[in-house]
Amino acid sequence: MISITEIAPYIYRISTYDPKIDMQFIQFLVKDEEPLLFHTGLKGMFPLVYDAVAKIIDPSQIRWISFSHFEADECGSLSFDRVSDIYDTTRGLPPGISEQITDFIINLVSPTAETKFYETGIGTGRIAVPIAKRGYSYTGVDISEKMLAELHQKLEGVSHQLTAIKGDATSIPFADNSFDVALTVHVFHLVSAWKQALAEIRRVLKPGGIYLYTHGNMNFSKVNEDVNQGRFDFQQRWQDIIASYDYPLPGYGATEEEVLGELREQGADLETVVAAKWQSELTVGKLLEYYRNKVYRNTWHIPDDIFARAIQDLQDWALQNYGSLDYDLSSESKFKIVVVRNWA
Known part of the structure; x- marks a missing residue:
């Protein structure tokens, strides 16, 4: 569904709504001697945007296509680059809680020296770093370079087996059956193609492996x-x-109920546990x-x-x-x- 609004003389806002992911994308068209299209939307939306532009001018007349920036949220996920420097301050865990969660996870999965952990959306390493500091092999991907930079800074001078790379949750660059334990923490509400991301986690998890899923309550x-x-x-x-x-x-990804429903449909056994509790002052x-x-x-x-x-x-x-x-x-x-x- 597309709506076109002339927000100023010869400047048009094109609002493109995708009901499949419940998300609205915005483009702008400046109609002058050298018409400019500001943003184009996702590749799959090009025909819709083309038709919308055609209602204003002949698309062949466009002389400029401009982007103010390009981030992963234009690809169907949401990058946290813009808040990487304050992420731990505003979403971090209180003193002592991080270690409590780490202890809980270790006791839950009973890892050995050979156990390999994997995390989609590893971010600043709130969960990964404490586990890696205990000597376990930990691998993760994230779309935000700046979040990963914060993670790597935490590991300076620390002996570890943690590998964190920039990567796409829907196309994990690892072989099938690579990891013993997989985690996602507050991720799938930000990923429009969350079913594909979930399928990728299942692919890289070894038979009999454990998946730890945490949704969060921001939505x-x-x-x-x-x-x-x-x-x-x-x-x-x-x-x-x-x-x-x-x-x-804008709608991005899944609700917790949707993810749990998908897991149940795939035959998984689910158990909800509480790793830690604390009082959040606000x-x-x-x-x-x-x-x-x-x-x-x-x-x-x-x-x-x-x-x-x-x-x-x-x-x-x-x-x-x-x-x-x-x-x-x-x-x-x-x-x-x-x-x-x-x-x-």
């Missing part, structure tokens, strides 16, 4: 034991605000600061001028709804793991 759609009402209302209000400016939250003011600083991916797709207005709307609503920026949104956090067996 919560209802209040539950992991999401309190205040935090839920805040995110829902943000989504309503950006939708009112015609910039709804106020309305702190959460508003995170949004203002574009810490979360649901702020990244909005132009600066629209974003400034949207943030002001959010602050006005927050003060009215909560009464104070000091309103407490703290809650108990859990690191939940779905242990997948009899799958590889």
Whole structure:
């Protein structure tokens, strides 16, 4: 589905919506003496974009095609390059919790000196580095060069068997049956081709291998034991605000229910365990600061001028709804793991 809007004289916004992945892509066409098309969308969308341009001008008249940048989110996944330097600060684990999770994983899978770990979306190595520091072989891929740079910096001067490379989750550059344990932590909600990424993990996992899956709750759609009402209302209000400016939250990947359903259909045995619990301290003011600083991916797709207005709307609503920026949104956090067996 495509919509065309003349947002300024001779400047057109082309909004291309793909219902298969619930994602909207934006292109701009500048109609002048040398017409310019700003962004083209994914390769599979070229015919749609071509037809949209044809409704404005003859596509053969285009003289310039421009890209402000090129990242993996234009390829169907989402790169965290832009927040790599603050990722651990804003999404890191509290002191002691990382070691607690590491202990839990080690006790769960009972690795030997020959055990090989693998992780899709290894990022800054929140999970990988503590395991690798204990001497185990660990391999991972990530689409973000800057996240990987943060990981490698943590390993400077440390003896380890960790290999982390830039790679595509949907085309892992390793042979079949290469690893004993595979992990994904807060990844599949960011990957549009998540079924292919899941199939790749199954391919490289040895027969009888264990897959540890953790989804995360950033895309919560209802209040539950992991999401309190205040935090839920805040995110829902943000989504309503950006939708009112015609910039709804893009859909990227899967829900937790979709991934677990796929695993069950493939005959896997699933067991949910809690590796760690801790109290996450948060106020309305702190959460508003995170949004203002574009810490979360649901702020990244909005132009600066629209974003400034949207943030002001959010602050006005927050003060009215909560009464104070000091309103407490703290809650108990859990690191939940779905242990997948009899799958590889």
